[in-house]
Amino acid sequence: MSSDNAVLWPGRSPWRAWQKLIFSFLFAYFMLFIEPWSLLGIFPKSDLILHYYSDLKSWLVYGSNNQIFHTYKDLITPNGSGDTSYGWTEVKLNLIIALAAALIWSILSFKTPDHNKAAYWLRIFLRYTLIINCFGYGLAKVFLMQMSFPSLSNLATPLGDLLPMRLSWLFIGYSGKYQFFLGMVECVAGLLLIFRRTTTLGTLLCAGIFMNVAIMNLSYDIPVKIFSIHLLGMSLLLLSFEYHRLVDIFIRNIPAIRNNLYDVYFPKRWMRVGINLVKYAYVIFFLYSNISSSYEAYISRTKPAEVRPFTSGLYDVSLFVINKDTLPPLITDSLRWKDVVLDYGNGSINTVDTIFWQRYRRGYFRYTTDSVNQLIHFRKRDWTWKEDSLFTMKYQMPDTATIILSGKIRNDSVYAVLRRSNRHFQLAEKQFHWLSEYNR
Secondary structure (H helix, E strand, O other), X not given: OOOOOOOEOOOOOOOOHHHHHHHHHHHHHHHHHHOHHHHHHHOOOOHHHHHHHHHHHHXXXXXXXXXXXXXXXXXXOXXXXXXXXXXXXXXXXXXXXXXXXXXXXXXXXXXXXXXHHHHHHHHHHHHHHHHHHHHHHHHHHHOOOOOOOOOHHHHOOOHHHOOHHHHHHHHHHHOHHHHHHHHHHHHHHHHHHHOHHHHHHHHHHHHHHXXXXXXXXXXXXXXXXXXXXXXHHHHHHHHHOOHHHHHHHHOOOOOOXXXXXXXXXXXXXXXXXXXXXXXXHHHHHHHHXXXXXXXXXXXXXXXXXXXXXXXXXXXXXXXXXXXXXXXOOOOOOOOOOOEEEEEOOEEEEOOOOOOOEEEOOEEEEEEEEEOOOOEEEEEEEOOOOOEEEEEEEEEEEEEOOEEEEEEEEOOEEEEEEEEEOOOOOHHHHOOOOOOOOOOO
């Protein structure tokens, strides 16, 4: 078939048998991981199909754990952590399915000289998956939304009580300039991947970015290990298609041939126009939606805080009375409050009382105030962002530095006096010095 009436797919031919087998496995595995059919969600009435697929996948994951792997007694689905028992079981199941698919594919395509067409589409799917994640994570960092500056509750938490992930998150969130730089690098990588001429450079940059992310996740126990390792694997797989070119440039120090792995000849003009329209419409839509949502989130975070009846800050609990019994500050009773952080709708208490969401030895809550009736409503919100009402207390303010709370917690009568602390957090000053005459 001549090039005048056929689509020409880039790549060498023929392939060796082991190359076809490995490629078939990788193609099947990454398709299962990427799930490109989820794009059907943009079409109306496609939810039913995706629902059936989701149910089938869950049935296979749970079934494989119970009947084949016997690794976990119960599976926990992804819940903010992507490294749950469900996630790891899904990885093992995908490996088995991909291996079976590769063997079948290799038998059926034994006489096929190459898989250049499938390789082209695999490169496209991997490339756009990297683009989506580079811009998704990058824009979140550019607008300083992925990692936030340490809150008052964070600052009031002893360093030794923090989990490794929170330590790493606060480290990056502390410096807006550093987070912005990381985001810009990811966005530049995504931008380079859009254009065929710069795809190799973009892929190299992606490999460096996601290798750093994967190592950081492994080193600081950040629960995105599965996903980050797969993004790194996608980058390395894309680079493997250019193995000879990269060796020529970086090892042999000789000129490399032109990269044509993304050059497909479509014989019809409408095909070429259609491909470009779909490509740029998708990129523009994705960038617009991500930039607008990130910008709106940034504006909502940086807008002036709502005026509340009392000042945001750290308050020491100088008096805590429960059922008419005064509890001294050093008592180890779990109901005793040591200090309270009020931070414009969010707060935490230095207590191990489990009525609050416990995190790093502090009880976290959200609150709203009723200035007319002088009431403060406490609500519980955990990492799922689900809120439940806790209790309501009456407040008084004899002066601007003192808050008196009284009311019922569970069935206990509670009276607490909060005095604004003068505690000084050096970390909150964002210190920077060009000149440092001594080791600080």
